Amino acid sequence: MTTETMTSLPRSAEAGPEMLALAPFYRDWVWSGTIEAGGMGPGSPAMQAKGQAKVGSIQGGLWYEGDFEQDQYLADGSFVLRWQLHWVTGWDRGAAEYRATSADNNGPNMALYRGWIDGDRLIYESMSTTVPRIRLTWLLKDPTHATWRNEYTLDGETWNLIEEYAMTVAG
Numbered sequence: 001m002t003t004e005t006m007t008s009l010p011r012s013a014e015a016g017p018e019m020l021a022l023a024p025f026y027r028d029w030v031w032s033g034t035i036e037a038g039g040m041g042p043g044s045p046a047m048q049a050k051g052q053a054k055v056g057s058i059q060g061g062l063w064y065e066g067d068f069e070q071d072q073y074l075a076d077g078s079f080v081l082r083w084q085l086h087w088v089t090g091w092d093r094g095a096a097e098y099r100a101t102s103a104d105n106n107g108p109n110m111a112l113y114r115g116w117i118d119g120d121r122l123i124y125e126s127m128s129t130t131v132p133r134i135r136l137t138w139l140l141k142d143p144t145h146a147t148w149r150n151e152y153t154l155d156g157e158t159w160n161l162i163e164e165y166a167m168t169v170a171g
Contacts, residue, residue: 015061018091018098025122025138026064026089029053031148033165035072040162047072047080049163052170063090089115089124100124131156144169 035047051070058065068085082105089100098115111134115124120140126133132152139147146167151159 012060013062013093015057016091019057019061019064021117022064022089022091022098022122024140024143025146026055026057026066027053028055028170029146029148029167030170031070031165031167033148033163035163036161045074047074049073049083049165051083051165058088063088065089089113098124135159138167 030050030052032048032050035044035049037046038044040047049070049072051068053066053068055064055066057063064087066087068083068087070083072080072083074080085102085104087100087102089098091097092099095114098117100113100115101110102113103110112127113124113134113136114127115122117123122138124136126135131154133156135149135151135153137149137151139149141147148165148167150162150164152162153159
């Protein structure tokens, strides 16, 4: 094989500093918190939830993937449902921003998100051009604790809380 042949061969992409910046947010987490009344749809009651996430990097660190799961309960402790979601995120070089996709058992539907890091916050907003839209925010408190918020907008400007959780690194 010649030097010319070697330089024309395709190569796999390599993870850059953008993926290193995501690392503090993508851990195995456990959490508990509340879902607001109306957060699961008009007329839905407030609920408590406990959950967990198993997260890891894939394809040589180009992406993070995670399986998220939480059990939701009414105030009297009655079980409502188990929510499950599969998430994949990474740096999209062409778009010069973080991109993510999610698929959960509330659908069946799949969502696409664009994201950015602002200090100790990781924020994703759904890429839909119509409302309602979703915003997801991780706020790092310290290396082992974070807050996670899920919000929606009906007008594209005002964000309303759906749920919020106190997260701790698992294990």
